[in-house]
Amino acid sequence: MADRCACEASEVLLFPCSGGSNCGQIANQAAVQLTGDNVVRICCLAGIGAHESVMLDTARAAKRVVAIDGCQVACARKTMEHAGIPVTDWVCVTKAGIVKAHEFELAPGEITLISQLVRESLARPIEERQRLI
Amino acid sequence: MNIEVCGMGCPKCQATEKNALQAIKELGMKLGEEVTVIEVKDVKQISARGVLITPAVVIDGMKVCEGRIPSAAEVKKWIKTKK
Amino acid sequence: MPLVVDALMGGLNALKEYIALHVLTCLIPAFLLAGGIITFISRETILGYLGAAARKLSSFGIAAGGSFFVAACSCTVIPVASGIYHGGAGIGAAFIILWVAPAANILALIYTGQIIGAHMVLARIISALLMSLAVGLVMAYSFHREEKNRVSTIQMRGGPLMDKKGVALLLLLVAWLLAPSYLVTQGPYWQKVVVWAVGLVIVALYSGKVINREKTKDWLRESWWFVRVIFPLLLAGVFVVGIIGALLPSSWVAAWLGGAGLRQSFLATMIGAITYFATMTEAPFVHTLMNLGMGKGPALALLLTGPGISLPNWLAVARVFGVKKALVYVPTIIVLGTLVGWIGGFILD
Numbered sequence: 408m409a410d411r412c413a414c415e416a417s418e419v420l421l422f423p424c425s426g427g428s429n430c431g432q433i434a435n436q437a438a439v440q441l442t443g444d445n446v447v448r449i450c451c452l453a454g455i456g457a458h459e460s461v462m463l464d465t466a467r468a469a470k471r472v473v474a475i476d477g478c479q480v481a482c483a484r485k486t487m488e489h490a491g492i493p494v495t496d497w498v499c500v501t502k503a504g505i506v507k508a509h510e511f512e513l514a515p516g517e518i519t520l521i522s523q524l525v526r527e528s529l530a531r532p533i534e535e536r537q538r539l540i
Numbered sequence: 541m542n543i544e545v546c547g548m549g550c551p552k553c554q555a556t557e558k559n560a561l562q563a564i565k566e567l568g569m570k571l572g573e574e575v576t577v578i579e580v581k582d583v584k585q586i587s588a589r590g591v592l593i594t595p596a597v598v599i600d601g602m603k604v605c606e607g608r609i610p611s612a613a614e615v616k617k618w619i620k621t622k623k
Numbered sequence: 624m625p626l627v628v629d630a631l632m633g634g635l636n637a638l639k640e641y642i643a644l645h646v647l648t649c650l651i652p653a654f655l656l657a658g659g660i661i662t663f664i665s666r667e668t669i670l671g672y673l674g675a676a677a678r679k680l681s682s683f684g685i686a687a688g689g690s691f692f693v694a695a696c697s698c699t700v701i702p703v704a705s706g707i708y709h710g711g712a713g714i715g716a717a718f719i720i721l722w723v724a725p726a727a728n729i730l731a732l733i734y735t736g737q738i739i740g741a742h743m744v745l746a747r748i749i750s751a752l753l754m755s756l757a758v759g760l761v762m763a764y765s766f767h768r769e770e771k772n773r774v775s776t777i778q779m780r781g782g783p784l785m786d787k788k789g790v791a792l793l794l795l796l797v798a799w800l801l802a803p804s805y806l807v808t809q810g811p812y813w814q815k816v817v818v819w820a821v822g823l824v825i826v827a828l829y830s831g832k833v834i835n836r837e838k839t840k841d842w843l844r845e846s847w848w849f850v851r852v853i854f855p856l857l858l859a860g861v862f863v864v865g866i867i868g869a870l871l872p873s874s875w876v877a878a879w880l881g882g883a884g885l886r887q888s889f890l891a892t893m894i895g896a897i898t899y900f901a902t903m904t905e906a907p908f909v910h911t912l913m914n915l916g917m918g919k920g921p922a923l924a925l926l927l928t929g930p931g932i933s934l935p936n937w938l939a940v941a942r943v944f945g946v947k948k949a950l951v952y953v954p955t956i957i958v959l960g961t962l963v964g965w966i967g968g969f970i971l972d
Contacts, residue, residue, distance in 0.1 A: 419774055447776055471774055495772075516601020523590050526776040530711035532769030550698035551852050583705045583943050592670055592706035594699050607666060608845075 419447045423475040424483040430500040431477030437521035471495045496528040541575040546586045546596040556595040563615035633869025634862040641907045649737040652800040658846025663789025674777020683759040686716035690723035711775030715759030726931035727751040735906040860904030868911040877916030883968025891921030892960035895928030905929035920968020928960040
């Protein structure tokens, strides 16, 4: 069992929220779906909240920092901002039209939709993205 | 169930939509209630679904076919697996 | 009244000259080749390589080369270019596809070669590629600041690039296409038909024995699709070209478009840049103008910008990529087209 953080530096880091609803879990699954190559990786949001130094360094070194929030309460984004890490891309599941509920049957189409929104956000230049938030 | 036919209106896209409607009819499903078929003509919407080459078919958000015209039989198969 | 009769006769004559003599030996093999390219070459794999390529030159090369195979039908060019750009591919690569796919469309190249000649096709291909390199560099440089922090997430899509047996069939089709023109350089038309018929038998035997049934059905279905959709448009286009050819005074054409001057090249480029040309129709149009006195340089410019861009296309590019990018792209093409026509005119004459 690893008792050290295994995060490696990467161009794009994904921080999905904790996921206490279907929307939060969709955010999480989208991040998992996107994590494949060495460019885009899911990272531990809780580590940022815990002020884990390795995590913070990794996040600061990334080219793009994506916060994927389940709903507009935006805990992931707020956590990053609280730790002083600039969020370059923010995707919100409820804003994408998915209805929040406290049940956990996730439709694959919804996960793919959020993944695609993240991809599109990454394909845009940062300044344009921040204008949209 | 939501079936989206992605295309800019060229004959290939129209043929795809025709096959999708044919598949629904053959399965005896109620168009408008159990299943809807819409055309996605706007390029940004098409790209948003991860589609690069039209025509393409997206069922409930998942791309099932891209770059060719699927037969009605294929569409039926996809609908049946989704149910 | 006589003017109308002249116009109609012009149309009918054009149909005879541009269609009747070419259906067997040129168009049928061409449509089968186009259908074959779609069936036996994985377009998704090409786009996957394109998305995964590091930004500049390698992606330019893949975009330019891939354009020959990815979009045989003009309606899918904008979704493809938009799709890869919004998936993260470089702006240079996206605009290269936007330009090369219609300017060097495989069916149009074949038809141009058949009607105007091999030298013009070669000039068209080389020019389209050189222009694409320039377009890629101009777009990438003009927007380099925003390009710097865009990230591509296009994944390598499955499948091998090509199926060996399929590629052999494609090469056979190309040979079949070129055989009548090259083996029968001087001789009556029926000799070309004989060569064509022999080629047809060889192709049929090869595909019957080597290619599996499913793939053969796909191939024939795609080819039939080209016949159904593009051929009627070609007929209509050629008829209109014939009417224009009958009504347009030769003196006008020679004065405004003759020779190899910069002015003539610019005018030809502008005509091509604004007017919409359906697939393949630019070839008979340019040939008619050449017969009326248009110079080879302006002809080359028109062969490229005619199908390459058009007014509706400008608007679509502005809507999909933004006005700023369209305002860089369109004038760049116009400038490049004018230069190509001017320089090409000197080389070709």
